[in-house]
Amino acid sequence: MFYIILILNLCILYSTVNADTPPAAKYKTCSDAPKDVCGLNAKCFDALSSSKFQTYGEPFCACLPNFSGQPPNCKSLCPIDCKADEYCDVANKVCKKGCASLDGCKPGEYCESKTKTCKAGCLVSTNCNADEYCDYGKNVCKKGCRTSQSCKDDEYCDAGSRQCKKGCRLQTNSCKPKEYCDSTRVCKPGCSAHADCASDEVCRTDHKCIKGCIRSPCGSNSDCSVVNNKYYCTCKTGFFPENGKGCRAKQTADVIPKDEKDLDCKKYCSELGLCKLNNNNVSCFCPRVSWGNPYNDCKPKTPPAPPKSPNDVPLSALSIAATTG
16 A cells, blocks of 8 residues: 555656756755755655666756645645645645645654544654654654665665665765766766756766767657757747647648747647747757657656565655655
């Protein structure tokens, strides 16, 4: 049951992630970023590293419980902002007494999603004190490191023993710029994030910088460009973007809005695609939590598979799941 809750909460998080997230992505970890990097009613999260499509060490922003949208414009699900001891009843659009998220209770307690009440025990480690972690088999808090942030700078938290050990951190990359942490916990030359590469390059999962458009991600009748380590797709002259069809021949009735706020990205790009005005044309791009052709199919990056045992649970995944309602 815990793993079902974990995956469901990860899915909720992915639906509220700020897809482009350039402010947070400038930093290797959220701890390096300013406190207000995500704006009001939002929080910074360190990237998951479980998917082969995931770029390591790239933080992103997500709206807090009781809020929806994309940071920094997270809006309350209710007409008014709910108080700390309230949750938003979305169906009736009113604030009610109760906890709003898994870690919305005091240490040693967790928020039961059905009743919105605090229960003794834990579902995730953030239900516990700072020097404790959650034993998922017994749902009790025990002494030990919760994440590598609990350890010294040159140490990481071993998920099996819950002890701090010497070595670099895989998930948040504690190495120097243009270095990555390999499987033996040693820093080696190579990129760990897009920021380690030139502005027209991206960091592959094998820690090598490549030209962002080298794989022709945009398809036919379109041009690819890379700005600040992200590729954009724009239809060639005489062609028009259309969801699911890529770039088709332009027709007389095709009109592009003059103001970017009037753009309906789903009209031009794939369901998960985002768009922006670019020299009186529309450029489509996939959000940072997905990959693929932005005209036809931006595929979500796969959340972590259910762990084989409680000790195999990625520490960052637990930390993220704990903040979703």
